[in-house]
Amino acid sequence: MTIRLHTQFDTLPAIVFDGSPLRIEQIVQLAQGEARAELSRDPGFRARIQRGAGFLDRLLAEDGVVYGVTTGYGDSCTVEIPPALVAELPHHLYAYHGCGAGRYLTPQETRAVLACRLASLCQGYSGVSVALLEQLEVLLMHDVLPLIPAEGSVGASGDLTPLSYVAAVLCGERAVWWRGEEHATADVFRTLGIRPLRLRPKEGLALMNGTAVMTALACLAWMRSAYLAELGTRLTACNVVASAGNGAHFDATLFAVKPHAGQQTVAARLRHDLLTDAPARNPQRLQDRYSLRCAPHVLGVLEDALPFLRAQIENELNSANDNPLIDPDAERVLHGGHFYGGHIAFAMDSLKNAVANVADLLDRQLALLVDTRYNHGLPSNLSGAQGARSAINHGLKALQISVSAWTAEALKLTMPASVFSRSTECHNQDKVSMGTIAARDALRVLELTEQVVAAMLIAARQGVALRRRLDNSVALSPALAAWHEDLCGRIALIEEDRALDHELQQLLIAIRARAWSLYAS
Template sequence: MTSEQQREPVRFDGQRLNIEDVLALAQRQRRAELSPEPAFRARIAAGAELIERLLRDEGVVYGVTTGYGDSCTVNVPPALVAELPHHLYTYHGCGMGRFLTPEETRAVLAARLQSLSQGHSGVSVELLQQLQLLLLHDVLPLIPAEGSVGASGDLTPLSYVAAVLCGEREVWFKDERRAAAEVFAELGITPLRLRPKEGLAIMNGTAVMTALASLAFDRASYLAQLATRLTACNVLVADGNPAHFDETLFAVKPHAGQQRVAASLRADLAGAPAGASHRLQDRYSLRCAPHVIGVLEDALPFLRAQIENELNSANDNPIIDVASGRVLHGGHFYGGHIAFAMDSLKQLVANIADLLDRQLALIVDARYNHGLPANLSGATGERAPINHGLKALQISVSAWTAEALKLTMPASVFSRSTECHNQDKVSMGTIAARDCLRVLELVEQVAAAMLIAARQGLELRRRVNPTLALNERLAAFEADLADRVALVVEDRALDADLHVLLEAIRAQAWELSA
């Protein structure tokens, strides 16, 4: 992203946004702008006016003149209609677990603002402006991560957004946890009084799972590239055979993502020695790396489409069709596409951890690493016997990989019947997204450990083969690693190094694309 693009706002005008727009807002690289165009604002206002007209005509609208969910048969007296949306977010204030991070919370606000900007939710322009203000001033509702079954949308977590819009509950502002009312007073923001359908419109949607999915997609995409780079390093460390990634070989199996991974490995290994002449085939974790990473690469475009379609959808209930004057009752809050995307992604990413774990097991084992010291220890001479190199690191990688693999059980198959059997088939999309983020965290830890192993292994291979030369692309990467992490000669705690590298991974510090 150029500096000029960074200065351009992300405009909410009912047109499509992409995952990168959400990321830019989540990371405070760009600001949110609600379209000032009269046509857009008139279209938004028309939905709210239709609700008001139906109320004047004594029409029946779910969640406006009725109770919620299974209570839709309960008629709400006209004198109490205005109080109903405030009761909705009040009784849903039962979230638990960790709070969403600031980045995750900004993504949630962006996802909800984008959905409501489609103009089919019956909300006022003022509500959209209030969401925009939260993003502009970085006033972040404290949103507990747990409590959503993914239909009727993310009701409980989004109740914390609704409450904050009205000046209630707590926010994260300028690195402090504070009462929303205090921050609003400080900034001169007037708390909202929600119109009849607005509580339902804010809460009855898929914004939390979609936001988390957007962040997960970006992290997974980078991990695919990083795993490819690490594989190239490990081929060299293991004195492997670069011919396994031959262009002609991969031309006969036309999976585009797999071919991209092989092409990137060829670029990284251009000019590398052919490896031990007596070994025609390396073990699968090296030879089949494009086939493992390539599944993730090939799935990413499909997963992007599902996430971005959800991001750009009106996903609450009921839907307001101003053109026909109808209120359409349906189930667009059901997060099945996000649930499938996240259940799929966490399996694909966990497989990356398993691949890297197997590569590490090869290069630390003196029986299989073709002439390198056991555990990639850098110690020599009389101190060698008491030094253990990366022995414990390999154990930790195994633990992180096992935990990641354990979490690949799909959340979407655990639908529960809730709310007096009104919500009797639910998506579990938000749980799937949280699981996916945890898997990503574990796999990033594996990747951080593999960066230490790559830095260590390349140096030790050079001791065995002083003529080993890396091409400019890989040499620059090794030099950067050497700047970040010292060679492990005498045993030392590696947790500080892991944190440094983990931060670099999450900042996507290396340009890795072919």
């Protein structure tokens, strides 16, 4: 029996797991420690879960043949398991899959993985016991986080290797992250009074033969991408002002005749941020360069993709995706391939492409801002130095180089992972999704793009201030004025050269905490 201790999550709002649909935002709340997971106490829900386990028990008693229960796994499905050894089989599954490598998933990523696996098993088609679901709840309740190596999944049959670390921890084995340190799972279980689970037949497969890792990473990636779309728009507005650009490029009538909804949303946000009825301040150039004029067309691709990608991710989140599935009502065993992560693979390959294009857009905007040939009167490299000291100060020269490097790396990672299917496991898994690799790629592209955005926050603070120094009649919309004032409070004007790495890190923290509320939904 588990000893119920008070935890830091007790006062948080509960997200109830009962098989009802969950949203990306709820998984992110759990991942960030802003909510707590609570397994439904509803008797009907628990009876449905238990019916699946009971049906399997009866089937085994009647000498039924069930893949992964009375047979070996994968290509070994023709190997019959002697009845006396059936109970040991689930533990062998997670034992031999303990071969992951690479970095460990972060605490936020790991909480999301546990929540995604619990959500899938709560659909009631996996033949697991209520005790297994309760053990997952306990890990989330006490923030006992399996140390999960990020690498080793081909995305079918699901995330076998990384999820083996979840299965092993439920059984009191391997290692966990708890209270800020790495511990042996057995030691933490003894401290908390948690009894190690003994997996029932099929429960090893139910835990491991699914898409929880890729789906968890996809939920986190989606949320970060949605915020970057807004930040990219606000930064573009700042760069239009700094460049003495033309707000009329975002005219409502103009965008009404190319009715991509996301593109129209971006244009509307730019109109909100800019005083679009003010005359363009650059009479020498009728049209701004593409990175400003076509910003809604670039950012709009991401905006238009987000609703579609949400649907794919949330469908996967709320699905039963192991194999075989158990229909507890009709008492059928259904052998299929729902562990295949193709939808997440496609979603993440698409997302990383759209996000990397945001990095590229902002990189091009910065290249215009720092260059006296194109920035319409701003000082070289947006340096704030004046007089004789301007000769030895270099402004954002090095920052622009770093932005270019981060952008190039992000663009390099847009090669789709899903096209690199490999035949594995004696050609049983001969077409695989690579969904987890695509999700990890997307997170790396996001990380790089957030670094670009952090640099562009410095450039926005600098560029708008320098434009207003040149022309004190430049007016800002209330939204842009308030936001620029906030930036000025975070970043001092760069007049004398200084290292910017600390400020970049602080801005990254603010970006990932979604520190600014930018546009009404």
